[in-house]
Every structure is written in structure tokens, then in C-alpha cells.
Amino acid sequence: MIRKLTEADRESVMQLAGREPSLNLFIIGDVENFGFETDFQELWGEFDAADGRLKAVLLRYDGSFLPYAEGDFDVQGFAELVLSGKKKEMMSGSSPIVDRFVREISFAKEKRLHFAELTALQESGGMGANSHFEIRQSGVEDVEAVCSLLDQIQEFVSSGESMRSGMRRKLESSTGRSYFVEKEGKVIAVASSTAENSLSAMIVGVATHPEYRGQGLASYLVRRLCADLLAEGRTVCLFYDNPVAGSIYKRLGFKDIGQWSMMYL
Known part of the structure; x- marks a missing residue:
């Protein structure tokens, strides 16, 4: 189940993102600094149907989208959120996660970088x-x-x-x-x-x-x-x-x- 996240979900987001704090520094920083209620930022999360655990998150910051997940997640559901956005410019993130969206979204250009x-x-x-x-x-x-x-x-x-x-x-x-x-x-x-x-x-x-x-x-x-x-x-x-x-x-x-x-x- 995917739904929009609110301040009540802060702890769950931080627990998920905090398992890989370097790869998730944008998610952690944007939540800490801007929260869930600004016009330029919003977050959605997918919850495990069995135990209600947050297992994937999608951050929108202006026209940029950033996904993070542990294991399998609803790629199609997140892709639909990206494509339905009024402002959409790019998606970025850890390559193994972002690569899963290639079948759902037609990207115009790709840039791959080393992360140190x-x-x-x-x-x-x-x-x-x-x-x-x-x-x-x-x-x-x-x-x-x-x-x-x-x-x-x-x-x-x-x-x-x-x-x-x-x-x-x-x-x-x-x-x-x-x-x-x-x-x-x-x-x-x-x-x-x-x-x-x-x-x-x-x-x-x-x-x-x-x-x-x-x-x-x-x-x-x-x-x-x-x-x-x-x-x-x-x-x-x-x-x-x-x-x-x-x-x-x-x-x-x-x-x-x-x-x-x-x-x-």
C-alpha cells in the first residue's frame, strides 16, 4: 500500500533511511530541515501489508524525485506518482534502485556517477x-x-x-x-x-x-x-x-x- 506521508510518519522514515545514512542523506536532510508540509517537498511511502512496516519511500523536492527501498517494492506505483506530477524533471538515487524504473518511465537522458x-x-x-x-x-x-x-x-x-x-x-x-x-x-x-x-x-x-x-x-x-x-x-x-x-x-x-x-x- 502506497500513501502520502505526514509528520506522524517521521520516525518510520528516519528508521528506514537511517540504515544507509550516506546513500539517504538527501532524504534524511530534507525531512529534518523541511518536514512534510511544504509546497516544494512531499513524500510517499509503501507499507508492508503483513506487518505495516515502511519498506519504501519516494521523495519529491521541486521537480526531482528520489526513491529508496529495502528489497522489492511497488515500482509501478511509484512511477505513476512521478509521471502524474505537475513538475517533473529528474529522478536520482542509488543505481540499483533507480534502474528498476527504466521499464516504467521513458527517461530522456542518464548520468551515472561514483558515490564516495x-x-x-x-x-x-x-x-x-x-x-x-x-x-x-x-x-x-x-x-x-x-x-x-x-x-x-x-x-x-x-x-x-x-x-x-x-x-x-x-x-x-x-x-x-x-x-x-x-x-x-x-x-x-x-x-x-x-x-x-x-x-x-x-x-x-x-x-x-x-x-x-x-x-x-x-x-x-x-x-x-x-x-x-x-x-x-x-x-x-x-x-x-x-x-x-x-x-x-x-x-x-x-x-x-x-x-x-x-x-x-
Whole structure:
């Protein structure tokens, strides 16, 4: 049986998602930070007919859908919810779960990423030449300066205003942060977190201006960001598909724990 979830279901959702907190950091974070009663977020759950246990959940955040389940679940029922939505842009999640929807939904494009987790930073011999750069933490007033850098990076260039509004929402709700360095008044490198919750956080938006690449600025920022998140008791996660980026993250201590699919409608 699938039904829409409410605040009364919070404990059941957290118990289910908490069994794999890294893979479920978006579900955990969005429930902790936004609950069940906002216009941009809703959740549905499938309950076992025999014992009433919640065994699968589907989260909608704006036009993005994220499923999670233990074992078999009603793929067709969840697919119908996705297709009936007024706003539907993509589905993402652990690849073995998202792959089950391919027969029910005609996706226009797929992107598959490595999913990595960090529980402890590898030791480093210092920050070297980058230590003279002051790391700043972004406030809402810095959103435009940070996004002006991201506008120059191919993988972010199409995000435009949605990137800016998403960053503002994240900062205002304390669900993420951005660390950056400047030179001559312009942001030249940035690393951000998102989906911060009581258990975990995701590293996103790592970028360096083309003129300043090869100096280790991204690693410098990611290390500092990860160190702060770990000190707060959070496991740190990230996606990557670039082998060069993957080798950098692994030197920091990240380990692959699975694959993540992003399926565009």
C-alpha cells in the first residue's frame, strides 16, 4: 500500500533511511530541515501489508524525485506518482534502485556517477603554497560573487538563476555552506556542501577559475570543508565521474561505496 506521508510518519522514515545514512542523506536532510508540509517537498511511502512496516519511500523536492527501498517494492506505483506530477524533471538515487524504473518511465537522458564516502581525513603534510589564501565562508551577500565564478564553468553554466536561488535557500536554511578564496576581489575557487543533516553532508559545487587551476586550490577548500563537517560528527559524501577528480578525493580519504544514477525526464 502506497500513501502520502505526514509528520506522524517521521520516525518510520528516519528508521528506514537511517540504515544507509550516506546513500539517504538527501532524504534524511530534507525531512529534518523541511518536514512534510511544504509546497516544494512531499513524500510517499509503501507499507508492508503483513506487518505495516515502511519498506519504501519516494521523495519529491521541486521537480526531482528520489526513491529508496529495502528489497522489492511497488515500482509501478511509484512511477505513476512521478509521471502524474505537475513538475517533473529528474529522478536520482542509488543505481540499483533507480534502474528498476527504466521499464516504467521513458527517461530522456542518464548520468551515472561514483558515490564516495569520507569518515576520516588522510593525514596531510600541510597546505603548502595555498596557506596564504584566506578561506572565507559564504553568506547570502556572497551568492552572486560565488555564482559568477560558477557561470564560467561548463558543468554549471546552464544552471543560472536556479543555482542562485538554490544557494540562497541552502544558506538561509543552514542546510549547506560554501567556502571560497579570492584574488583581487574576485572568487577564484569554491567548494560547497548541501543536504547537511544530523548524520551526513554532501560536497558539491567544487570549482576553480580556469586561470588558477593546477595550484591545489580545490583540494585546499575541500579538505577544510570536510574537516569542519567531520568535526561536527557528520559523514561526508560526494559524487564524481572524472577519474582525475576521483584520485584527488581518494587522497583525502574518500572511498567508493556505490553508484548514483541521475535520470532526466
